[in-house]
Amino acid sequence: MFRRHPRAPGLVAVPELYERLREAIGDERPVALATVIEGHNAGAKLVVEPDGDITGTLGHPELDRIVSRDAVGELAAGRTGVRHYGAEGQARETDVSVFIESFSPPPIMLVFGAVDFTAALARAGKLLGFNVIVADARSVFATVKRFPMADRVMVAWPDEVFDAYGDRLGPHDAVCILTHDPKFDVPAVQRAVATDVGYIGVMGSRRTHATRLERLHEVGVDQKGIDRLMAPIGLDIGSRTPEETAVSVCAEIIANRAGHAAPSLRDSEGPIHRPPADG
């Protein structure tokens, strides 16, 4: 059995803390864990849910109230770090250091098009911790058998997929449109730019993209929307195989999210596939 070590006097251990945390993470619900790491009651904990609901105590109701309020904010921003308080939650005091750890549900990667690049991208997306959803309207191609690594395979048109996931997309999520078929990728782009998704990559040659841009203008996608598209998709690292392309797409997603400069194909000119340089 678990041997319990006494904590500071007056503080009762709350055995359901770990279970509460575990349950929320298992259900892919956002949750924060606040732990006193320095000061009175080191080790005391508070499990905080986005609605402000708390389990446990840091030892003082006022401290609990202030920390849970801060934890809700940190959780919304996806931040993890140490904050300092007075013993009763006072700001600008440092009696107590509290480590607030945010647990966010895994980010979403929507992949449109059950093509040969899709399996590699879905694998790479899983490697990065994405909840990967593969969608294609063609039931022959969109099968679990072809994409066993995906968390979900949908036989669906883009509208259906965005009806299901659009509201949940935010800065850490990604939409990758690999169909290069206008009847599929135009509606997918239309719906993607209407969300807050952080990354929208669209596959296809520069010529395909030029034609696509005309169609997007026709259906009313404005310049702000167009500017969000990473097309052609991926970094300009000379990738050729589906696996190499998947790496270039995932690297572009990371660079985008981090706001770091990396050589995107969108910002270069000339053929995507060039012969290797001599030497």
Added chain:
Amino acid sequence: MKEILADLDAWRAEGRRVALARVVNVEGSGPRDPGAAMAVSDNGDVVGSVSGGCVEGAVVVEALDILESGERRMVSFGYSDDEAFAVGLTCGGTVHLFIEPLDW
């Protein structure tokens, strides 16, 4: 900590005593961000990591000591050349860990 939860569940189910070490703060260059976690069971099994492999050995020693004493504490590891630290990060940063028994 997410990536070690399944292991923690298993250890708890077996009734093992466990120490949990979490990165709470990193100064300068560090390999893992706050939230990175590793855990050590009472028979010395280890899951997770808190650096690029630089300080894990020392964390196991601290963790077993904390399991023994039951006293949770902050432990910091800095640059290897600093005489104040026997082990440290080769990348030059300082990592602050909170290590405690998983008794909650």
